[in-house]
Amino acid sequence: MMGKSSMKTFLKLQSNSTPTIALAQEDTEMFTKLCCQLVKLLQGSLKTVLSNPEEATELDWDKRLNIVKGLASALSYMHHDRPSPIIHLDISSNNVLLDLDYEAHVSNFGTARILKLDSSNWTSFAGTFGYTTPGDLISDLWTPNGQQMLLKDVIDQCLKPQRRNKVAEQVVATTNLAFTCLHSNPQFRPTMQQVYQALTSGRPSPLPKPYSMISLGDLIGDRHEIKG
Numbered sequence: 001m002m003g004k005s006s007m008k009t010f011l012k013l014q015s016n017s018t019p020t021i022a023l024a025q026e027d028t029e030m031f032t033k034l035c036c037q038l039v040k041l042l043q044g045s046l047k048t049v050l051s052n053p054e055e056a057t058e059l060d061w062d063k064r065l066n067i068v069k070g071l072a073s074a075l076s077y078m079h080h081d082r083p084s085p086i087i088h089l090d091i092s093s094n095n096v097l098l099d100l101d102y103e104a105h106v107s108n109f110g111t112a113r114i115l116k117l118d119s120s121n122w123t124s125f126a127g128t129f130g131y132t133t134p135g136d137l138i139s140d141l142w143t144p145n146g147q148q149m150l151l152k153d154v155i156d157q158c159l160k161p162q163r164r165n166k167v168a169e170q171v172v173a174t175t176n177l178a179f180t181c182l183h184s185n186p187q188f189r190p191t192m193q194q195v196y197q198a199l200t201s202g203r204p205s206p207l208p209k210p211y212s213m214i215s216l217g218d219l220i221g222d223r224h225e226i227k228g
Helices: 003-010 028-040 046-051 053-058 061-080 136-141 144-148 165-180 192-199 216-220
Strands: 096-098 104-106
Touching: 046 053, 046 096, 061 096, 061 104, 061 165, 061 192, 144 216, 165 192, 165 216
Parallel strands: none
Antiparallel strands: 096 104
């Protein structure tokens, strides 16, 4: 998927199968736009960028936060802005493509499903190992030692310590929002529409303590029962 707006342009859904990109043969303008979008995706996957120390350092917090917002926008569109919601089932760094502007694009719809709103929906397990629960980090979060870990020691160490208050506030707010998505009761997890709105609603609240002193326990608090 080429982001929220691009998906509206290119993505056609087969009524009885997984989503595929399809173009009407006579629509050469649309075909040209699609080709231009594909050519732009020259950075590779997010996994490829993060696996290269030099490229990972280039991917600073401003770019990473923008990638999170782009993914939330795309998933919000898939889940809430279509007549029949699309569930991807395998959002991982390998399935997030970055263009030259480091804008995120969701790819690989091989495991995706279209939900029927007028019936119950059950899907078999799908996903990439390491991105599905339970995971080591998620399992450790609810232990005393896990909650004492500092946020700065858990996030990517290839970047310099975060000193700008605005970006530090966004990193903390985004991490806190991610923890709410791990609640054991699905009814208490935010929808992707709510996630996107929270990420784009303006500057987060000021930090209650210096960024270097914020622990995972500060973010989880008593409100969250982590799904493990």
